[in-house]
Amino acid sequence: MLASAHITTVYFITKNCRIHSIGGDWNAHAEENHAFQLSADSVVNTLLWEYFTEPFLIHTYHTMVDHVFKTGEPVTVPFRGDSPGWRRTMKLRILRSNHDLCEFICSTQDAEPREWVRLLDVTAERSSYWLPMCSWCKQVGVDETRWLEVEEAQFELEESECVPYPNLVHAVCPDCQVAIGELIPGNEKRSRHNTRHWSGGKVRMGV
Template structure:
């Protein structure tokens, strides 16, 4: 199966981890550990904390969406590949995930950065919480935000919701209807795709 995503020169080493047949984390590559260290974790401490743990317990809530994709990769013995967004306050980042079956039921997860788009700093993505007490939902896959039923890029959503520097909402992570439908289809068919991408440049 090939990814239905434009091929770009990788911008950084892929982040790779492997789970065994019982979904316990076996290995984490150096790029994954280095990335974790940028968030304040010592690479050796990260390895000791994660290796041997059940993936779905380390990432609660993720199993609901990743589990069917992992089961399909194991059952079909075929790679499952899809795009997703992993944004920061200053950049929109398009990633590609490959879920690849390995011997004895193991599965490898490889996340590669394939596109970056600078943005004006978005304070709400710092995750510092709400000053105004409101909460909005961001899709964990496409990073659009629910603005009264319309799923928009975070900047557009905040403008529509009337947020300002003194009344920033907190973010709750979920999944938008479009991504939920596409992920459900992907778990059932190798020909399904996700329509996640970076927005058109103004």
């Protein structure tokens, strides 16, 4: 069953960031994105780091989980949870469930349908190139200085005849490195002084 406009996914993480259990609309959201390999049964007992390797993301998740376990205080951060047919503004709330587990609750705050975005469609044909997509705001880094909304990035790729589309990989744009860093206790100093202006990208536009 495909996800509705408003979705809520829930998962529990151990102290070493291993996925303990999953609930809510997880499977429906995975199906909506044709990410069948990310079904609940497939990801339980795996580490978060098996799904992204971007250093800032790893540091951020470690910091959030450590803070929640040590203080018992929840952490809340906004993010975009888009799919090809939906633009979603979402909220991630991390709570200490017990001594051994944190609960991650991802809930939709607003949802807007849109024309199908093939750049986000995992079934679309891909080239051997790749571009970074920000895990928080879902903008795509099209060169060393510009991050665009996914529809704009798709338009530029097509105008530059960069089709088949490149693969998209997890990254964090410079603006989100600062904004998210300042929302997380203990992360503020790093976010201001360790912002990277380019998280990858191997597509040359206009070639």
